[in-house]
Amino acid sequence: MSDSSTRERNYVNMQVNPCKMCMPMGGSLALKGIRGAMTIIHGSQGCSTYIRRHMAAHFNEPVDIASSSLSEEGTVYGGAKNLKIGIANLVEMYKPEVVGVLTTCLAETIGDDIERIIREVRKIGDFSDVDLIPIPTPGYAGSQAEGYFSTIRAITKYYSEKNMPRKEGSHQKVNVVVSNATCEDIRELKRVFNIMDIDATLVPDISDVLDAPYMEEYQKLSSEGTPKEAFEQMRYAKATVELGDLVDDRYSTAAYLEDNYGVKSYRLPLPIGINNTDKMMRVLAEIKQEELPEAINKERGRLIDGMIDAHKHSALGVIAVFGDMDLVYGINALLMENGMKIHLVATGTAQKKFKEQLQSLADCYDQSLTIFQDTDFETIHEAIHDSEVNLMIGHSDGKFIWEKEGIDFIRVGFPVHDHVGAQRKLIMGYRGSLFFLDEIVNHLLDQKHINYRKRMYDAYYLQKEVAE
């Protein structure tokens, strides 16, 4: 049984070294996966700049996000004027098909009504070929996770309510809402859907936007991403599969489509590890009413083969996992089913399902671990310090602990700003799980091999007492 602590942070009134980001960050990331979309953040100039910097460092891609550059005057008298000018300038410079208007702490606190401002801006200029979508993302109301999911939901709602007629084939489609997926994970999911002959609408699709090939002509507005036409048809789909199931239903696109349009909803954990990937495959097979194709079964078999090959090494792992809650949950499932011991699982987000679901997973494996939600890195660090943890898995903000404790550290999630390639790390599906498992196990093997001779020599030849 778990002995999970009830106290989430050492500091009660503060976050010390945050393990979460704000809602507009999640919103900005989601909008990057919409074709022809630009984002304007209604707030002071810093919000958009910090978010751009964070994303640019992770993806190594230019990230252009506009700001309404709220000033003192706008804050006192309302920011409508700034936002209207901002939208007009943005549309003139980028010619987007879609503009996501995200709010911030500031915009929400001064009470700006972005829906009204958008209605008004339509009257003063010709925005007939641009969809202006209001998306409330007050920075104080949640983390990047809530921001991400609620943005996808807001976009889906916007296009569903357009009441566009059903196109041929739309009722055969499957909506797939992805979260925490790298560009490579998304490409992998597409490949799997392709093999299974599933006509999927992936939302959002950042794969070719934020891991764009080098081209002779740089395009500042990508022509990749989920097209708005696909959003319009989501309400007619056969089902929605939402990957990431820990946020409350009110943030869920699958729940929205089911409640309003009767589209069957499947909310699933991220397909990381064999059990969670099985869950996704079973649902896909059920929707398709077909057996899994031979090629997929082979991939599954290869994963099992790899798990067997590695199982004795896997058992050496004592792991701490931290980051976005759905990702942390998925990774944790992979680690547990491979016999690794979990010391600590932590997220900065405060969604109660996280703790509940991890607890029941831990119970399945009879693991005793610490689960923190709504926590910070100060607390995580203390829980890792002087522990048996030999591998940390999480995003780059764990580097502080890595530097102090010298514990092996695999970077995965967002943000990863001190390594390259995080945007194309593959960890989802049977193939991704196997690659990821290999990587983890190789870290553990290196630890075992690197000082094997010296350890044995010291212990048995010199008969020295050596610390573990």
Next chain:
Amino acid sequence: MGSKTISTKARETQIMVNQQSRQQSIVCDTHSVSGVVSQRACVYCGARVVLNPITDAAHIVHGPIGCASYTWDIRGSLSSDSERYRMSFSTDLREKDIIFGGEKKLTMAIDEIVNNEHPKVIFIYATCVVGVIGDDVKAVAKHAEQKYGIRVIPVNSSGFSGSKKDGYKAACHAILELMGPEKAKVKIPHSLNFLGDFNLAGEAWIVKNYLETIGLTLNTVITGDASCASLKKAKESVLNVVQCAGSMTFLAKHMEQSYDIPFEHIRFLGIKDTIRSLRKIVFTIGNQEHIERFEKLIKEKESEYTPKIEAYKQRLVGKKVAIYVGGGFKAISLIEQFNELGIETVLVGTQTGSQDEYNQFKQLTSEGTVILDDANPTELEYFMKQTKADILVGGVKERPLAYKMGVAFLDHNHERKHPLCGFEGAYNFAKEVDLTVNSPVWSIVKQGGIYHE
């Protein structure tokens, strides 16, 4: 000037193409045009950049989580002592705090920090919402000072209340507040403070070593590797030298008024500037002995580094550079440093440069050089292409743009992990320019993104 095709009308006055025969001016120091994707940050950012290197202070970001999250330990400022400054303390204001106010939470947060960390000074950064919900941060700080007998200093840095420059000012006010109003009773002979260096990759230590070799005392660096104690001692110096003019001229002027410390502008970027700056310092506060040691030092350093840099110059001559950085002082020294390497500046812009600095850009660059204030990616892309720049200098946000355009890039930001000041830095600079401009990757890029037989 062709700007109509690439930008909005509102931006035209902030774009200038150098015409030597004409009197020209550029509009700067204004609020960013909304919606055009400015590269600027906010007031909070300015304050945080300047104060964060103060090593033993507890830096509390009073606001919702984002502001603290995005600025946690992202800069390369080094410490010789406390590591507290690398912690990011946030009051993490939530919905109910926005409704009922955050003062109580802030008060309790201070209690927790004092009990756990025992800092001598706490800075409280006010973020956007704090400015709106009306938290009386001053009162909370005052109360905590009385309760604990330490310094608790509010930083007036609500993001919307101006530009990054106003954040610098807010930080300078906080530093003055820490130093206190009284003058120094005694002065340290041959001593100086170094203002506007943040000890990135040990840069302040490099300068300190030069000064110590000469026999001068670098009393306090503001704010690289500074501490509460070192800042309080700063008034005992006989001279202030200012490197980052944009952030620190304000403080230097106030210190001149309050503590009778005169100031000089200096720059330790590039060999010429380094020598010029050391000479200025030695001739201001040194004696004959110091001058002799200075001559010896630069002779040694020059003979060590000049040939090494010269070797790189051979490989770099004739290239063209585009510069887009935060402040004017850095841009000016970059123009000169590139000049020393035989590289012409074809584009230069800043986020927060002053009129005077833009005039200097015009004088230092030649006919046709594009000068930009508060530029955006669209303009940078357009003018880099137009001027056929081989390399861009900038920060994290600009880097991927350069790479997507197949252009080399030099990191000149607060996140870099190598020093760029002094003789060592000038060498690193040449080396980095060479390794990026002359990388074999560009020959592949020239073949294009699509495979051709």
